[in-house]
Amino acid sequence: MRRRIRNLLPLLGILATPLLAAPVTPEAVMGFKSLKDPVLAGNGAVVAFTAAPDRGDPQGRVRRSDGQLFTLERAQKPIVNANGRFVLFEQPVPLLEQENAGAKERKGLKAGRVLIQTQTGKQERFERVKAAAFSHDGRLLVIHFEPEQSEAAEPADEAKSEEDAAPSIDEADLGSALLVRDLTDGSEQRFADVRHFALPKKGSALAFSTSAKEGKGNALYRLDPALKPVLVHQQDGYGTGALVWDRSGAVLGFSWGSLQAKARQREHLVGLFARDALRWQELNHADFMVSAYSDLAFSRDGQRLFIGRQARLPAVPEKPQFGQAEDLTNRDLLLARADLVLWHGDDEQIKTREMHQYDKERKRTYPGVWHLGDDTYVQLTDSEVPTLVMGDNPNHLLASSDKPYRKMISWAGFYKDWYLVDLKTGQRRALAVQLGSADTPTLAPGGSQVLWHVRDGLYHHDVQRNRTRKLADGFSNEDHDYPSPAPGYGFGPWLSGDAGALVYDKYDIWRFDSASGKLNRLTEGREADTLYRVQTTDPDALSVAASAELLVHGVNEQSKAEGLYRLALADGSLSPWQQGDYRVKFLAKAAEADTLMLSFERYDRFPDLYLSANASSEPEQLSRLGDQLDRLDWGQAQLVRWETEDGQPLKGVLITPPGYDGQRPLPTMIYFYRFMSDRLHAFPQMAINHRPNFPWYASEGYAIFLPDVVFEVGRPGPASLKALLSGADKIVEMGVADPKAIGLQGHSWAGYQSAYIVTQTDRFASVVTGAPVSNMTSAYTGIRLGSGLGRQFQYESGQSRIGPSLYEAPDLYIENSPVFYADKVKTPMVIMFGDVDDAVPWQQGIELYLAMRRLAKPVVMLQYQNEPHHPKQYPNKLDYTLKMKAFFDFTLKGAPAPDWWVNGLPYRKPDQ
Helix, strand or coil, X not given: CCCEECCEECCCCEECCCCEEECCCHHHHHHCEEEEEEEECCCCCEEEEEEEECCCCCEEEEEECCCCEEEEECCEEEEECCCCCEEEEEECCCHHHHHHCCHHHHXXXXXXXXXXXXXXXXXXXXXXXXXXXXCCCCCEEEEEECCCCCCCCCCCCCCCCXXXXXXXXXXXXXXXXXXXXXXXXXXXXXXXXXXXXXXXXXXXXXXXXXXXXXXXXXXXXXECCCCCEEEEEECCCEEEEEEEECCXXXXXXXXXXXCCCCHHHCCEEEEEEECCEEEEECCCCCXXXXXXXXXXXXXXXXXXXXXXXXXXXXXXXXXXXXXXXXXXXXXXXXXXXXXXXXXXXXXXXXXXXXXXXXXXXXXXXXXXXXXCCCCEEEEXXXXXXXXXXXXXXXCEEEEEECHHHCCCHHHHXXXXXXXXXECCCCCEEEEEEEEECCCCCEECCCCCEEEEEECCEEEEEECXXXXXXXXXXXXXXXXXXXXXXXXXXXXXXXEHHHCEXXXXXCCCEEEEECCCCCEEECCCHHHHCEEEEECCCCCCCCCECCCCXXXXXXXXXXXXXXXXXXXXXXXXXXXXXXXXXXXXXXXXXCCCCCCEEEEEEECCECCCXXXXXXXXXXXXXXXXXXXXXXXXXXXXXXXXXXXXXXXXXXXXXXXXXXXXXXXXXXXXXXECCCCCHHHCCCCCCCCCCCCCCHHHHHHCCXXXXXXXXXXXXXXXXXXXXXXXXXXHHHHHXXXXXXXXXXXXXXXXXXXXHHHHHHHHCCCCCEEEEECCCCCHHHHCCCEECCCCEECXXXXXXXXXXXXXXXXXXXXXXXXXXXXXXHHHCCCCEEEEEECCCXXXXXXXXXXXXXXXXXXXXXXXXXXXXXXXXXXXXXXXXXXXXXXXXXXXXXXXXXXXXXXXXXXXXXXXCCCC
């Protein structure tokens, strides 16, 4: 199937465009442009986005509502000013230059920016940019440049005395150039040595601080409307640690400390500048200090300034040096230079986790609040309850602590206790104990009540009465097949005046009424097998009116058809707007207009952008990247249903080649993980990575099958075997799959499943297993290097779904481990691992490889050096992609065996 005319597709009943289409190849995948970073102007008149190939430099695109399109080469990540007259893109270093640079040179490569006027298309470029922004009202463009590249430092002047030496300020703390341009008239100002700048949520106020060489003249300024700097504070050798405006741009908050001290030990005062007056808050005490890592945030009403203080920790000294020959045998000096990490059985966290979190914990800050009206400060968090959920209620906020559960993370997973914190006194009220990480309480904007879900129960807390009651059972995840408490489905928005909130079960939206304490179902999703969820059209809103009309997304669980609806809260009526056999996504609403940005997609429909004047109008297509499909041999997807041998209903997605008429069986590749039928209307990822590229395989005459898997606690291996065998039977029965030419490919959790399955059946002709766990008994006590966590929780409460510990049920760990059944394998196997895998210990691949090798089974292991769980280096990704395809061509299509499969490859490295 190299080249064909698209025609009627009897299997799916789809009439395709009769165009001459080229085959999908790896080169076509590399050059295929995906749509990323869509941004809608506040007035809805302009959309900007990135057209990014998998391999190559991205293009920036700007589309006006009148249809005018501008294309910018080597541009990505756009931001749009408020009136849509200007768009600023990041301009990355050319890929060719990045690839040819050495490691040291690559660190010096810095991205630029490109500005386009959307009325004329005129472009302007800025080199080596650290940060850039528009003011909220769109008037100002601010460009903060990277420091000038300095030449190698000259040797120190030995004749210079200590008294003459300038204050020592780290180069990283020095400022660089800042450009401020008024976009209304083109006037601009440039400032040198700028360290930080800040813009408010509203208006066009601007503040910036400076840090010059030797600290001379370091200061903080605000700009007046004519872009003239007005001095706020000046002090040599000092600088800002944080800089922030209140929402309106009327009050400026900042921290101010000596830049000559180490960042972790650098004490700061907190300053507040308003109405041309400056006042200070001294918050450095024996236990806490405002440090270089402290952050500041104003409440929405500007009446409170939240300040994160760092726990005062002693400096960790450098290892002492040997000063003289006698020091070489000095016991104390030698011990001070020892590299010991001591693992204690009662440690709060295992040492790899502690080491992974070390810098974060040393920099952790504990928020408190400065009440600006009465000039009081209240500490709200500490090491016992460290995490505050920021909000705008003037009386209470939520806080959480995982401290009681840090030791048990290793085997039980992540849990938190939740508290209500009084902002006036700092006192904490315990609300909920041991909530899972997926269950986060929600505080009403007015602070009168809290809702949360835990262990199948929905709870309500009345703050004034200090009363908690259970509202209902049954709001837990109905598809939760893990050996842990099922989480809830979360919450929608609160209603104005704390009158109530929207709550989700699997299918429906419920309205909780605060006055009556009752729950009323607003939708009939359960009857229609449709899952409904509110779409947030105004991210800045704290609540929605009780009579509002909300945008709602729905997906039919059976057909996977999706839609957008209007839900009237006043009477609960649900009106359809967009519905069809596709996936529809609400992307954004214009801040100052009713304009909505959407995308529609399915396997054979690119997710182009659409604009609609409102939630009643017909959307109009804005982007045209989907035209790329007209030139490619694509194929199509359909939903397949079947039952397992014990009557469990399952679904999956079947992708077939272009023009396939269902009259002949095809070589078939099965790719899976968990719920794959949700991908029916998903446009396939056009990338070279650890997954097979579906359009490429379809273009080459393969069927691709994506079956659902439903697991059983204690039996993850047998459950996946049951699902895949029954699914394979179904597509063979349909006449699509050649029963002698079905291969498996899975990665990570599906890597485990694929490795297990071929130890239990010889039904499949070949298997490619990426990063599999092969031995649960050894993996159980392994480490996830990416997080430093022990892996026990994955088996007792997480994805591996065993339940009991290894010591309580060793038989389950053995029964579900591929390595113990390697002698049963008859299926040719390719194992892939990166040797710095940060999720699965790559020794798991070695265990499986050594077992297969010892038993003389057909096996090859691909070890990609210096690669994590998913290969990142493009040459390695391409190599794996091509080897995987060649292996399936050999085992499923009868192509010649790849030489590496027959003869292997000797180890080699460049001569030194």
